[in-house]
Amino acid sequence: METDIVAILGPQSSVVAHIISLVANELHIPLLSFAATDPTLASLQFPYFVRMTQSDFYQMSAVAEIVGHYGWKEVTVIYIDDDYGRNGISALNDRLAERRCKISYKAGIPPGSVKRGRIMDLLVKVALMEARVIVLHANPDSGLMVFSVAQYLGMMANGYVWIATDWLSSVLDSVVSLPSETTDSLQGVLALRQHTPDSDQNRAFSSRWKRLTGGSLGLNAYGLYAYDSVWLVAQALDAFFDDGGSISFSSDTRIKSNGSLHLEKMTIFDDGPLLLKTILGTNFTGLTGLVEFDYDRSLIQPSYDIINVIGTGFRRIGYWSNYSGLSTDAPETLYPKAPNRVSLK
Known part of the structure; x- marks a missing residue:
């Protein structure tokens, strides 16, 4: 500087x-x-x-609400063991406690380059745990390796639920297509994605971006x-x-x-x-929608898409917003209506 x-x-x-x-x-x-x-x-x-x-405070609120919605009481978390991972999981722990749910086991992935054998050892321990709902809060490299090893160990089959934070949706949105072995290992995973409204402005920019990149790079x-x-x-x-x-x-x-x-x-x-x-x-x-800050210097109207990986792509199955909670309606259509919840702070 x-x-x-x-x-x-x-x-x-x-x-x-x-x-x-x-x-x-x-x-x-x-x-x-x-x-x-x-x-x-x-x-x-x-x-x-x-x-x-958006702060992971809100993302973890969304994860906790999904867990509570399906009546799950315990989850296992796998996270990258740095400030990003630890503090995100700490927020999740607090949000789950509000719903009388808990993290029953935590497994940290060392930051940086991790060998497949280290992930294998970690997942073998996770497989021995009673909780079959697994939240993965990682980075793209380690996260995709976790899913690959989990598939090898049979942990992507029926009986397991995987919830990935928005690192996964960022990968899915950024690449035109993933290798088939990667998509095979992601089948059935639920993931969060920061919500951006479908607008003329957004569509026009996406069109310009595709022309600029020749369609070779997502956004x-x-x-x-x-x-x-x-x-x-x-x-x-x-x-x-x-x-x-x-x-x-x-x-x-x-x-x-x-x-x-x-x-x-x-x-x-x-x-x-x-x-x-x-x-x-x-x-x-x-x-990204309305850019405006609240008293805490956070962007107003935090919201997420909830997506499900199926086949070679994914489908959006719902939304979460701080204003209305879980919904099948886009958050921007609900803001003019009275909220059905108390917004989190």
């Missing part, structure tokens, strides 16, 4: 977001992340962190949030200058050089608080 910076877009990792947020706080630079879903990235600890996607919800993040910063900067904001920086005498890092060259954005306030006060309708 030796170059003067007024805003940061990214990162795609919750683990990295924790680190960069600390720097952004010190330098008064708004950090807009379109992919960091860790619920502990909260505004009190990270005041310059702006989440341009998942995180890509749409990234697009809206760029527009949010652009609109906020316009308003920032209209309000008299200026681009100037000051040196921080507390920062000292540390060998080759030259930390002393990092400067504080003087009008960072004004730009942050402007970003949080900006609202517009983007590809």
Whole structure:
């Protein structure tokens, strides 16, 4: 950050977001992340962190409501053992407890490259557990390996229920087609996907994207949030200058050089608080729907699609929203109606 910076877009990792947020706080630079879903990235600890996607607090609320809807009382969770995985599962534990359900067994996958044998050992232990409802909160590489090994062990057959968080839908939306052995291992899996409304704006952009990529690359919800993040910063900067904001920086005498890092060259954005306030006060309708923040700096109207992997693709079987809970109606059609639940905070 030796170059003067007024805003940061990214990162795609919750683990990295924790680190960069600390720097952004010190330098008064708004950090807009379109992919960091860790619920502990909260505004009190990270005041310059702006989440341009949905928190796993809401995703785990959706998972817990699915579990409660079917009357399941215990689940096993398999998760990536880092901040993203641990904090997501902690949120799930709290949401399940509210429904008198519980996590009966947790199995952590080491972050980074994992050998198939390690996954095999982990799943053998999971297979010995009584709970047959398994929640998989991982990343694409480790998650797909889990399903491959589970199929080999006969754990994708009748008697097991698998619920994958939105890492799986991101894979399914991003690739034109998966290898047949991969799709075979995913049959029957339930997964969540961040909901984006079916709009003329969205369809027009998807058409342009297909022409741009030649149809060789799909676009998942995180890509749409990234697009809206760029527009949010652009609109906020316009308003920032209209309000008299200026681009100037000051040196921080507390920062000292540390060998080759030259930390002393990092400067504080003087009008960072004004730009942050402007970003949080900006609202517009983007590809992901209404972009607007609540008092807790979270995007309003969090919602998810619930999909079921079948054959070479998947079908949407319902929705979850913080406004209406589980439903077969798209969330945007329910907002004009009175809510049938108390929204989660």
